[in-house]
Amino acid sequence: MTAAWISDVGVTDHALVRWLERVHGVDLERYREEIRAALVAGGFDLPQPAGDAGLYIDAPGVGVFLVVRAGVVATVLHPSTGETE
Structure with a gap:
């Protein structure tokens, strides 16, 4: 049984990203490269x-x-x- 207070514990975006990377094996560098490609496509210099x-x-x-x-x-x-969310 889960303690009642556990639903009040926050999870930062940093913790979430590290969870995805380290527990689920998400390749973050792949997404960094997608973001960089989007910058170039958007004309960033x-x-x-x-x-x-x-x-x-x-x-x-x-x-x-x-x-x-x-x-x-x-x-x-x-x-x-x-918004960012």
Whole structure:
């Protein structure tokens, strides 16, 4: 029987990603390469100015925006809601 409090325990995105990678064998590098390819398809080109608040790159054919800050993809946004979830 599961303790009642267990449903209150949060799980971070970092923990979830590591679970997928280490328990289920998900190849994260494959998805990093897909994101990089989407950047290129969206016309992203380094270098990006230091201190930039973020560039929004439309990933053609994928249906999301990639937000790049200081040369790093920081998040992925759904275009109709602007949400990350």
